[in-house]
Amino acid sequence: AGTSAKPSDYIYFDRSTDGFSEEILPRAKGAQMKLEHYYKVAVDAAIERNQRRVELERRLQGDHTISEERKQRQLQQLGKKESTFLRLRRTKLGLSDFRTVKVIGKGAFGEVRLVQKTDSGKVYAMKLLNKEAMLQKDQLAHVRAERDVLAESVSDWIVQLYYSFQDPIYLYLVMEFLPGGDLMTMLIKYDTFSEDVTRFYMAECVLAIEAVHQLGFIHRDIKPDNILIDKDGHVKLSDFGLSTGFHKQHDSNYYQRLLESANGQSTNGAQASRNSVMVNPINLTMTNEQIQTWKANRRKLAYSTVGTPDYIAPEIFQQKGYGKECDWWSLGAIAFECLVGYPPFCSESTHDTYQKIIQWQYHLAFPDDVHLSRQAEDLVRRLITSADRRLNVQEIKKHSFFYGVDWTTLRSIEAPFVPMLRSLTDTSYFPVNELEQVPEDAPAVAGDAAKDLAFLGYTFKRFSNILSCILE
Amino acid sequence: QQQPPPPQKALYLCSPFVEAALVKGNFKTIVMLPKYVDIMEWVAVNRFFDFYTNLNEFYGVLTEFCTQQNCPTMSAGATLNYTWINQDRKHVHLPAPTYIDYVMTWVQNMLDDDNVFPTKSGQDFPPSFPSTVKHIYRQLLRVFAHIYHAHYAQILHLRSEPHFNSPLRALPRLRQRV
Ligand SMILES: Nc1ncnc2c1ncn2[C@@H]1O[C@H](COP(=O)(O)OP(=O)(O)OP(=O)(O)O)[C@@H](O)[C@H]1O
Numbered sequence: 001a002g003t004s005a006k007p008s009d010y011i012y013f014d015r016s017t018d019g020f021s022e023e024i025l026p027r028a029k030g031a032q033m034k035l036e037h038y039y040k041v042a043v044d045a046a047i048e049r050n051q052r053r054v055e056l057e058r059r060l061q062g063d064h065t066i067s068e069e070r071k072q073r074q075l076q077q078l079g080k081k082e083s084t085f086l087r088l089r090r091t092k093l094g095l096s097d098f099r100t101v102k103v104i105g106k107g108a109f110g111e112v113r114l115v116q117k118t119d120s121g122k123v124y125a126m127k128l129l130n131k132e133a134m135l136q137k138d139q140l141a142h143v144r145a146e147r148d149v150l151a152e153s154v155s156d157w158i159v160q161l162y163y164s165f166q167d168p169i170y171l172y173l174v175m176e177f178l179p180g181g182d183l184m185t186m187l188i189k190y191d192t193f194s195e196d197v198t199r200f201y202m203a204e205c206v207l208a209i210e211a212v213h214q215l216g217f218i219h220r221d222i223k224p225d226n227i228l229i230d231k232d233g234h235v236k237l238s239d240f241g242l243s244t245g246f247h248k249q250h251d252s253n254y255y256q257r258l259l260e261s262a263n264g265q266s267t268n269g270a271q272a273s274r275n276s277v278m279v280n281p282i283n284l285t286m287t288n289e290q291i292q293t294w295k296a297n298r299r300k301l302a303y304s305t306v307g308t309p310d311y312i313a314p315e316i317f318q319q320k321g322y323g324k325e326c327d328w329w330s331l332g333a334i335a336f337e338c339l340v341g342y343p344p345f346c347s348e349s350t351h352d353t354y355q356k357i358i359q360w361q362y363h364l365a366f367p368d369d370v371h372l373s374r375q376a377e378d379l380v381r382r383l384i385t386s387a388d389r390r391l392n393v394q395e396i397k398k399h400s401f402f403y404g405v406d407w408t409t410l411r412s413i414e415a416p417f418v419p420m421l422r423s424l425t426d427t428s429y430f431p432v433n434e435l436e437q438v439p440e441d442a443p444a445v446a447g448d449a450a451k452d453l454a455f456l457g458y459t460f461k462r463f464s465n466i467l468s469c470i471l472e
Numbered sequence: 473q474q475q476p477p478p479p480q481k482a483l484y485l486c487s488p489f490v491e492a493a494l495v496k497g498n499f500k501t502i503v504m505l506p507k508y509v510d511i512m513e514w515v516a517v518n519r520f521f522d523f524y525t526n527l528n529e530f531y532g533v534l535t536e537f538c539t540q541q542n543c544p545t546m547s548a549g550a551t552l553n554y555t556w557i558n559q560d561r562k563h564v565h566l567p568a569p570t571y572i573d574y575v576m577t578w579v580q581n582m583l584d585d586d587n588v589f590p591t592k593s594g595q596d597f598p599p600s601f602p603s604t605v606k607h608i609y610r611q612l613l614r615v616f617a618h619i620y621h622a623h624y625a626q627i628l629h630l631r632s633e634p635h636f637n638s639p640l641r642a643l644p645r646l647r648q649r650v
Binding site: 015016017020021023024025027028031032034035036038039042043045046047049050053075076078079080082083084086087089090091 | 501502506507508509510513514516517518521522525526529530532533536583589590591593626628629630631632635638
């Protein structure tokens with residue numbers, strides 16, 4: 001290499017940034033990344049635009065039932081849509097384009113609001129993510145890659161993201177609003193579900209998780225708070241990638257450190273040396289009272305940045321690496337909770353939960369006072385098991401607990417609970433009273449370059465949404 | 473102290489820097505007017521909005537070098553100095569950073585002006601759009617020209633030449649005019 005003839009004007013230039021100010025390097029890097037991102041997006045957009053045109057042209061060509069004139073009109077119409085899309089790129093969407101109706105949820109890095117777009121009156125859920133807090137929690141690694149996939153995915157099982165934008169303080173995700181609330185709220189309200197109702201929700205979750213996997217993703221954070229209910233009572237997964245999946249600490253190192261520090265705390269010197277194997281006894285059984293306390297605290301746990309580990313598979317916080325099987329473990333834990341009333345490893349402290357999950361063999365127990373069918377218990381046991389023995393999606397669908405489920409029509413059957421909504425902005429399925437009022441919008445302070453960089457490529461508008469707006 | 477002799481050709485026209493760009497292959501993919509698409513809309517986004525944004529981004533990095541002292545004139549060649557036309561329609565010489573600041577502010581204001589660059593749906597481009605656009609174009613290219621002339625070495629030190637070349641590469645015809 002390097003021996004090929006160089007052009008006569010080839011220059012050897014000694015690069016050096018000696019004497020440049022300290023700020024300039026990160027700034028240059030920032031500009032470089034923005035430009036690289038810009039060109040990547042530009043090329044992708046050009047390819048997609050081209051595909052849309054070629055597809056339409058081909059379809060029209062093969063269709064002999066419509067006149068040449070109508071074909072031309074359709075092509076012109078596509079051009080119009082594409083032009084409108086281009087115009088939207090120049091249109092800066094911002095907070096001021098949306099009116100907040102109510103705060104409907106709280107996540108680890110900010111709240112979720114029901115909003116209305118001022119010009120169209122359309123209703124959306126808007127999730128705010130505090131950049132600073134996310135940076136501190138090292139939650140950026142996943143942002144870009146996952147956003148890219150989410151932006152392209154259209155699935156009935158995944159909450160649709162329409163727009164995202166940012167200001168110096170927050171990232172804003174504007175998503176489809178699911179008026180039925182979430183499964184956590186439902187579980188708080190109903191305590192347990194019958195096996196039939198559980199079958200419905202779990203079967204829908206199977207298809208939803210499968211959809212996530214088919215997009216090449218592992219959710220890693222499936223829990224009742226992320227299972228949302230649409231206006232017809234059917235399920236969609238949120239928090240996938242962008243919305244929340246990425247912000248929880250799923251890095252194995254993180255869990256490792258957490259476990260170590262938790263161990264360290266309860267290990268005071270003398271005791272540690274005497275009993276070096278297991279110094280930290282786990283509360284084996286939960287009393288009824290303790291379970292009630294757990295339930296009372298459930299929502300608070302959902303709002304904390306640490307989140308609840310109750311549904312996380314053991315391989316995630318061991319240094320072993322993990323695959324999509326981990327999502328099926330979570331499903332098992334949720335199924336258990338639907339049937340029993342609390343998740344299988346619930347404990348008084350997060351640390352105990354971690355320990356119990358790692359030693360699940362000793363701690364998975366079905367309470368005597370709850371009657372479960374053999375099939376239900378078997379399903380849970382085949383999901384809450386070591387990764388290599390866990391059922392895969394095909395096996396789950398064939399499991400006897402799901403006997404009679406028609407996997408192809410599930411989403412179109414009548415759901416067991418259909419939300420009764422009085423208006424487009426009805427929030428009766430959300431704990432709006434518990435959530436404090438919307439805080440004053442924080443004044444925009446100048447962000448520093450590094451911080452903004454981390455959120456590069458965040459601003460996003462969805463083509464299909466724009467198309468649907470135009471078509472209306 | 474001996475200065476090395478200046479290269480025959482401007483650095484930015486020399487190999488390998490002149491070839492450096494972010495898009496491998498044909499820039500036409502991203503700059504050609506797509507079939508059936510409104511040319512005004514295309515020009516507004518592709519040639520102005522993006523071009524301006526990318527240029528602004530880069531000029532922001534170079535402000536530390538492009539100072540009143542280093543660049544007392546808006547130069548783009550040994551004998552080429554651009555002048556700004558002030559309110560009295562007089563040609564005035566301005567330091568490059570001042571000149572560029574005027575240009576960028578002026579363009580930003582146009583881009584933000586719905587009467588020049590309409591953003592609402594259904595709103596048409598004004599009849600004067602093509603001439604406005606030419607105007608803006610000329611000024612933006614001057615900014616590019618100055619950077620190429622006065623700051624190319626710094627761009628190389630920052631290893632940014634592919635990034636800096638790309639916006640111009642995307643405009644092959646205009647490149648020759650610089
Ligand atoms: N698209 C939506 N439509 C309706 N409600 C939503 C939507 N997205 C989120 N919510 C509500 O807001 C709550 C918090 O949202 P979400 O779970 O996405 O936040 P988070 O920041 O990811 O926190 P966590 O990971 O702890 O759940 C949800 O449990 C749900 O009640």
